[in-house]
Amino acid sequence: MIEQITDLPAGVLGFRARGRVTAADYENVLVPDVEAAFALKPKLRLLYHAGEDFSGFDPGAMWDDAKLSMRHVSGWDRVALVTDVGWLRAAAKAMGFAMPGEFRLFGNAELAQARQWLISP
Structure with missing residues (x-):
């Protein structure tokens, strides 16, 4: 299940x-939600939190994620992934160079720092 985090500033x-x-x-x-945001603003910042209750992705979800990233390849300003899931952290470290925009990986205890990084100029 994915739910939107609603207490973030515009953009x-x-x-x-x-x-x-x-x-x-x-x-x-x-x-x-992403498509609607891109219709209003050409550059976006994204916080993605896969916490302790996250158990994985179906293959179709991974494909949808890749398609969305590539469709807006020049539109991502900053992306923060917050997780302590080992395989997801390893994949992000291995593929971080290919992610569009500036990418940073944070642990669950660093959620506040990830949010601050995303909202800072």
């Missing part, structure tokens, strides 16, 4: 992943 989107994330979660929550 910063946030999403929290819980349990198993499916393609339907991406298509019904994340993609419409």
Whole structure:
């Protein structure tokens, strides 16, 4: 399941992943919110939090994530991934160079720092 984090300033989107994330979660929550935000602003910042209750992605969700990132490849200003999930951290470290915009990885205890980094000029 994906839910939007709503207490972020304009131009910063946030999403929290819980349990198993499916393609339907991406298509019904994340993609419409991101597309609407890009319609209003050409550069966005994104906070993605996969906390302790996150258990993984379905293959379709991973594909939807890749498609969304590539569709707006020049539109991402900053992206913060907040997680302590080992395999997700390893994948982010390995592929961070290919992520659009400026990318930083944070642990769950650093959620406040991730938010601050995203809202700072």
